[in-house]
Amino acid sequence: xxxxMRIQNVSKTxxxxxxxxxxxxxxxxxxxxxxxGPNGAGKTTTIKMIMGFFSVDEGDIIIDGFDHRxxxxxxxxxxxxxxxxxxxxxxxxxxxxxxxxxRLHDGVTPGRIDEVVRLVGMEDRINxxxxxxxxxxxxxxxxxxxxxxxxxxxxxxxxxxxxxPAGIRELRDxxxxxxxxxxxxxxxxxxxxxxxxxxxxxxAIINNGRILKVLLMDEISNQGNRTPSYFLTxxxxxxxxxxxxxxxxxxxxxxxxxxxxxxxxEDILQKIIFDLLSKKIVITGISQMKVSLExxxxxxxxxxxxxx
Amino acid sequence: MRKLKALFxxxxxxxxxxxxxxxxxxLTMFAGMLAPVGVRLIAMFTASAMTYYQSDSxxxxxxxxxxxxxxxxxxxxxxxxxxxIEAMDVSPEEKDMMLAAANYELGSAQDRLDxxxxxxxxxxxxxxxxxxxxxxIAKLTMLRMTIxxxxxxxxxxxxxxxxxxxxxxxxxxxxxxxxxxxxxxxAFLDAENRRIDADSSxxxxxxxxxxxxLAIRLALMPDGNxxxxxxxxxxxxxxxxxxxxxxxxxxxxxxxxGSPMTLKERQFAESELRIMNYRLDNSxxxxxxxxxxxxxxxxxxxxxxxxxxxxxxxxxxGGTVSHEISTGSIKSLIIAPVKRYKIWIAKxxxxxxxxxxxxxxxxxxxxxxxxxxxxxxxxxxxxxxxGDAISMMPAYVFVLLKALIAYVxxxxxxxxxxxxxxxxxxxxxxxxxxxxxFFGGSIAKQACMMLPNMEMLKFMPFNNLDLTGRLFPxxxxxxxxxxxxxxxMQTPFxxxxxxxxxxxxxxxxxxxxxxxxxxxxxxxxxxR
Numbered sequence: 001x002x003x004x005m006r007i008q009n010v011s012k013t014x015x016x017x018x019x020x021x022x023x024x025x026x027x028x029x030x031x032x033x034x035x036x037g038p039n040g041a042g043k044t045t046t047i048k049m050i051m052g053f054f055s056v057d058e059g060d061i062i063i064d065g066f067d068h069r070x071x072x073x074x075x076x077x078x079x080x081x082x083x084x085x086x087x088x089x090x091x092x093x094x095x096x097x098x099x100x101x102x103r104l105h106d107g108v109t110p111g112r113i114d115e116v117v118r119l120v121g122m123e124d125r126i127n128x129x130x131x132x133x134x135x136x137x138x139x140x141x142x143x144x145x146x147x148x149x150x151x152x153x154x155x156x157x158x159x160x161x162x163x164x165p166a167g168i169r170e171l172r173d174x175x176x177x178x179x180x181x182x183x184x185x186x187x188x189x190x191x192x193x194x195x196x197x198x199x200x201x202x203x204a205i206i207n208n209g210r211i212l213k214v215l216l217m218d219e220i221s222n223q224g225n226r227t228p229s230y231f232l233t234x235x236x237x238x239x240x241x242x243x244x245x246x247x248x249x250x251x252x253x254x255x256x257x258x259x260x261x262x263x264x265x266e267d268i269l270q271k272i273i274f275d276l277l278s279k280k281i282v283i284t285g286i287s288q289m290k291v292s293l294e295x296x297x298x299x300x301x302x303x304x305x306x307x308x
Numbered sequence: 309m310r311k312l313k314a315l316f317x318x319x320x321x322x323x324x325x326x327x328x329x330x331x332x333x334x335l336t337m338f339a340g341m342l343a344p345v346g347v348r349l350i351a352m353f354t355a356s357a358m359t360y361y362q363s364d365s366x367x368x369x370x371x372x373x374x375x376x377x378x379x380x381x382x383x384x385x386x387x388x389x390x391x392x393i394e395a396m397d398v399s400p401e402e403k404d405m406m407l408a409a410a411n412y413e414l415g416s417a418q419d420r421l422d423x424x425x426x427x428x429x430x431x432x433x434x435x436x437x438x439x440x441x442x443x444x445i446a447k448l449t450m451l452r453m454t455i456x457x458x459x460x461x462x463x464x465x466x467x468x469x470x471x472x473x474x475x476x477x478x479x480x481x482x483x484x485x486x487x488x489x490x491x492x493x494x495a496f497l498d499a500e501n502r503r504i505d506a507d508s509s510x511x512x513x514x515x516x517x518x519x520x521x522l523a524i525r526l527a528l529m530p531d532g533n534x535x536x537x538x539x540x541x542x543x544x545x546x547x548x549x550x551x552x553x554x555x556x557x558x559x560x561x562x563x564x565x566g567s568p569m570t571l572k573e574r575q576f577a578e579s580e581l582r583i584m585n586y587r588l589d590n591s592x593x594x595x596x597x598x599x600x601x602x603x604x605x606x607x608x609x610x611x612x613x614x615x616x617x618x619x620x621x622x623x624x625x626g627g628t629v630s631h632e633i634s635t636g637s638i639k640s641l642i643i644a645p646v647k648r649y650k651i652w653i654a655k656x657x658x659x660x661x662x663x664x665x666x667x668x669x670x671x672x673x674x675x676x677x678x679x680x681x682x683x684x685x686x687x688x689x690x691x692x693x694x695g696d697a698i699s700m701m702p703a704y705v706f707v708l709l710k711a712l713i714a715y716v717x718x719x720x721x722x723x724x725x726x727x728x729x730x731x732x733x734x735x736x737x738x739x740x741x742x743x744x745x746f747f748g749g750s751i752a753k754q755a756c757m758m759l760p761n762m763e764m765l766k767f768m769p770f771n772n773l774d775l776t777g778r779l780f781p782x783x784x785x786x787x788x789x790x791x792x793x794x795x796x797m798q799t800p801f802x803x804x805x806x807x808x809x810x811x812x813x814x815x816x817x818x819x820x821x822x823x824x825x826x827x828x829x830x831x832x833x834x835x836r
Contacts, residue, residue, distance in 0.1 A: 014834075052642050054834045073311070076645035083643070087636030091325050097640070100321060103314035104644035145640065 002029045004078070004185045005050075005153055010059030012045060019045050021209040022059070027153060027185045032175055034200035034217075035189035042209040043189040044084065047157050051083055052076060064152055077105065080151030082159065086142025090131040094122065094141045097130060098148060105149035116144040119174070135162035143174070154178065155187045160195055172199045229253055229263040232276075233285040240281050244272050261289060311646045315654030316661075323624055323662050332620035336666055339612035340673030344605035344681040351601045368433035372424060375434070379421040386414040412456070419452040430488045438544065440496045440532045444487045447503065451481040476506055493532025497522055517558050521551050527588065528595070539596045546595055550588075553581045576781070583691045583782055586698050594688045600787035602678065602687045606707045609674035614714045617666045618746060621718050625659050625725035626739035629830065633733050638835060648831040656823070659722050667715050671708055692782050703786075710776050710783075716815070717773045721746055723819045727826040749773065769818055772811035779808050 005027040012020040020042050027033050037043050048054045050061055052072070061068035064078035088097040095113065102108035117126050120140040130138065139162060146154060154175075160168045176199060178184040190196055196203050197217060204214045234240040241255045249268040253261035264272060276283060323329055390410050393403060423445060427434055432441040455477045462470040483499035486492075504510065504518045528543050556563045557577055569577065587593040594600060632638035641651055690706035692699060701709075721742050728738035749770030756765050765771055777783075806814070 048834075052648075053639075053836070055832065072647055073645045076643075079643070079645070081643060083639055085636070087639050089322060089637050090635065091327075092321070096321070100318045101640055101644065103318060104311060104641075104646055146643075 003027065004029050004064060005187075006060075006062045007046070007050070008060045008062070010046070010049065010056055010061065012049060012054060012057050014045075019209050020049070023206070023209070023211045024059075025204050025211055025214055027187055028202075029152070029185050030179055030183045031201040032179045032186045032188060032199050034196040034203035035187060035206065036191070036193060036196050036203045037189075037206035038191055041191075041206045043191075043206060044157055045209075046206070047081070047083060047155055047187075047189060050155060051079065051081060053083065077149070078152040079155065080146035080149060080153070081155035081157070082139075082142045082146055083155075083157045085135070085161070086138050086145070088130045088138070088141065088145075091129060093129055094126040094133070094144075097141065098126075098145055101145050102148055108149050112148065112150075116147050119147065120144045121170075136164065136167050139163060139167070139171075143171070147178075151184065153185045153187065157189050158191075159188060160190065160192075168195070175199055227251075227263050227265055229261055229289040230269060231259055231261045231285075231287050231289055232272075232283055233259040234276065235282040235284070239279070240276055243275055243279055243281070247272050247275060259285075312650050312654055315641075315646060315650055316657055319654050319658035320661070323658060326624065328623055329620060329662075332616050332623075333666060333669065336613045336616040336620070336670050337673040339616055340609045340670045341677035341680075343608040343612050343674065344677045347601055347605040347608055348681045351597070355597075365431075365433075368436045369428070369431075371435070372428050372433050376421060376424045376428065379417050379424065382417045383414060383421065386410055386417060390414070412460075415456055416453065419456070420449065423448050423452070426485060426488055430491075432488055438541075440493055441488060441491055444484045444496060444499075447499075448481055448484045448488075451477060451484065451503070455481065473506075476502075480506060491532075493526075493529070496532065497526060514558060517554050521547075521554060524550055524588070528593075539598075542597045542600065543595050546593060550581070550584050553577055553584065557581065579693050580782065580785060582693065582698065583785055586691055587785070590700070592689055592691070592700070594785075594787050598682065599688045602682050603703075603787045605678055605681065606674060606703070609677065610670065610707065610711050610714060613670035613674065614667075614711070614718070617663060617670060617715075618718050618721060619743070620666065621659065621663045621722050622725050622742045622746065623739055624662065625722045626729050626742060627735045628655050628659065628726060628729050630729045630733045630735040630738055633835060634735065642835060649827070652827055652830045656726060659726065660719065663715060663718055663722060667711050667718075671711050674707070675704065688786050690780065690783065690786060692780070706780070706783075706786075710780065713776050713779055714774075716775055716812075720769070720773065720815055720819055723822045723826075727822040730826040730830045745770070766806035766810065767814070769815070772806060772814050775808055775811060778805060778811070 003026040006024075007026070008024050009022050010020060010024070011018065011022050023042075023046065035043050035046070045054065049056050050063075050068075052068075056068065061075075063075040066075035066078075068075045088094075089100070092100070095117075098113050098117070102113060117123055120143050122137065122140050122144065125133070125137060126141075130141070133141065139159070143156075143159075146156070156175075159171060159175075163171060175186050175188065179186045179201070188196070188199065197220070200217050202214065202216055203220075205212045232240070237255050237257065237260050241252055241260050244250050244260070244262055245252055247264075247268060249264060250272055251263040253263055255261075262269075262272065273283065273286075390407065393406050393410060396403065396406075398406075424434060427445050430441075432445065434442065434445045436442070437445075455474060458470060458474050458477065462474060480499060480502045483495065483502065487496045487499060500522055501519065504515055504522075507515070510518070525547055528547050529540070552563055556569070557574070560569055560574070561567070562569045562573055584593070594603075629638070632641070642648075687703040689703055690701040692701065724745060725738055725742040728741050729735070732738055752768070753770050753773075756768060756771055759765065805811075
């Protein structure tokens with residue numbers, strides 16, 4: 001897949017604090033890219049730098065082949081998005097807001113406005129004033145605005161905020177469709193891993209202004225789907241560990257004073273139990289360890305970060 | 309450029325839909341339309357009060373009769389005093405001196421009694437009659453006194469010359485008496501002519517001025533203004549204005565301050581006189597009460613309307629950036645592919661254009677209101693001296709220019725509010741500060757007037773605002789009746805107000821500085 005946006009060694013200092021510390025990543029056409037991190041990790045700051053709210057202290061942002069600094073307007077023309085909540089002119093109707101935004105782009109026809117309004121399902125209410133909209137409706141109009149000029153890149157900051165489950169599902173479908181069918185590069189930030197899991201192809205994990213890892217969603221998911229692990233409480237953990245290690249297909253995860261954890265398929269587990277019993281080791285308890293997505297995630301990122 | 313236009317158009321859409329803008333525009337239009345109605349009502353009220361006062365002749369007659377009775381009593385008193393002096397036991401020289409003094413008093417009282425009786429006979433009431441007939445009484449009183457003095461001189465040292473002079477004066481005074489009877493303006497002018505010619509205390513130049521004034525008087529009031537009316541008063545006032553200007557130029561004394569004229573004052577008075585003469589020659593002198601009312605109706609419209617325009621523009625400009633940031637609506641501007649400086653330019657332009665539209669609407673409203681009250685035919689033009697040439701500007705153009713120049717003040721406040729809005733990002737503060745400057749500035753200006761003349765005062769921004777008075781120094785001549793306060797406000801040499809050119813440049817520099825600061829802040833600061 002072709003890269004459409006490159007963030008290269010970008011840093012940002014606000015006050016004395018280095019909010020963004022030398023981050024680099026790229027966005028490819030046709031993918032949904034997740035920007036995952038806890039609150040205050042620097043997600044919104046990064047997005048605001050890309051969108052032109054913040055100046056970039058160091059590093060370069062290249063969008064659609066245009067340098068953000070030197071060819072700002074050409075670079076920004078390829079970009080659509082919503083930062084935080086979509087805020088529009090309260091006293092104007094949704095349509096007038098869209099028309100005003102369309103005026104600032106080249107080649108947005110009135111027909112295109114109707115098209116995006118239909119896409120987000122706001123045909124009935126588009127002529128109402130923004131102040132009469134619910135948060136969900138504002139999100140929809142915000143998305144319509146972001147898509148108005150057929151951007152090559154769509155950046156959404158916490159897009160599921162304020163949406164009901166049905167709305168989230170709808171949004172997810174729209175984004176996937178845009179990425180996979182219309183080859184748009186979609187970047188979505190969130191602090192919810194489960195949400196990312198459902199819509200992203202790739203995620204960058206950010207914390208304390210640094211990118212910890214960029215990985216394919218499949219890598220995390222596979223971790224979640226792999227062999228289960230069990231904790232066995234035994235009379236002699238050290239001896240038991242030794243015996244278990246010799247069983248083919250068993251993988252010792254950890255050992256402590258009361259027992260050990262082993263990762264093994266069900267048939268292998270039976271063999272381990274049999275071997276231990278035959279070596280006169282008393283097994284007082286067996287419990288299956290729950291391997292969640294979060295654990296897998298923590299494992300990949302090496303822990304040290306809490307994702308709600 | 310296309311983007312700039314789109315941004316500008318969007319800004320106008322946003323401003324147009326603000327409820328406060330609509331309210332203030334309506335207020336502005338109302339002020340423009342209703343001010344002429346108000347001025348007209350006041351004028352009508354004053355007129356009716358004046359007519360009432362003039363028509364009550366019984367009071368005037370009573371008053372004149374009382375005066376006559378007073379003179380009679382004075383004569384009786386003096387006669388009694390003469391009798392007592394006769395009976396006094398003093399030296400003959402002393403008695404002669406005292407008698408001479410008493411006789412002189414007696415004579416003058418007798419004169420006044422004569423003149424007042426004559427006036428009463430002819431229904432001319434001294435002190436009330438503002439026409440030439442009333443003036444004849446004053447002239448007659450003076451003449452009688454001069455004659456009495458001359459007779460005293462003649463008695464002491466008789467000569468043919470003096471005899472001729474006395475005869476001439478007596479014949480002139482008879483002319484004035486005739487005027488009282490006939491009420492003939494031309495006869496009055498002839499008498500005046502003879503009196504001036506015979507007055508040996510006047511220099512040749514002064515005589516020329518006086519004669520010239522008589523000619524102007526005839527031109528202004530061919531019938532002598534014998535029937536009192538408001539327009540007549542205006543014509544009379546016009547005559548007094550011209551006379552005042554000519555006489556003070558002759559004497560070199562400023563008639564308002566009473567001190568000798570400075571060179572600047574002299575030049576200005578000469579220019580004014582030139583304009584007055586030009587107006588007379590081109591028959592565009594404000595000779596009707598209506599002319600003054602019309603002008604003040606226009607002035608009231610513009611100043612009331614500009615008050616609302618100023619407040620409206622401060623409110624819009626003070627919120628233009630800060631309000632968008634606080635509501636977050638600025639996001640859709642920042643995300644759009646436009647550079648920040650273009651947003652800044654579009655915002656500033658939209659403010660300037662909105663204000664301009666408001667001023668033009670105010671102008672149209674005032675023309676309409678004015679037209680309904682006074683009719684749409686053109687009123688007295690503005691006459692001015694540019695370089696050395698004298699030119700004329702139609703009143704409608706003059707009022708438009710005046711409104712536009714008043715807009716310079718508003719522009720200055722817009723720049724200030726715009727800067728506050730961008731720097732503080734706090735709407736309340738960026739509206740309150742310029743409003744404070746607007747109201748506080750005029751108070752501070754008044755305070756500065758009381759301070760001694762200091763060079764540094766001209767660097768106070770508000771001392772440089774309000775350019776209309778300095779750019780249109782001859783506006784006072786557009787209404788008859790030279791208003792004293794008008795004169796004070798409009799003189800270009802008012803010692804506290806710097807010259808218009810200085811003010812324009814200084815305000816320009818200040819505005820540019822404020823714009824530069826706001827531009828720098830807007831294009832570089834992060835928007836959270």
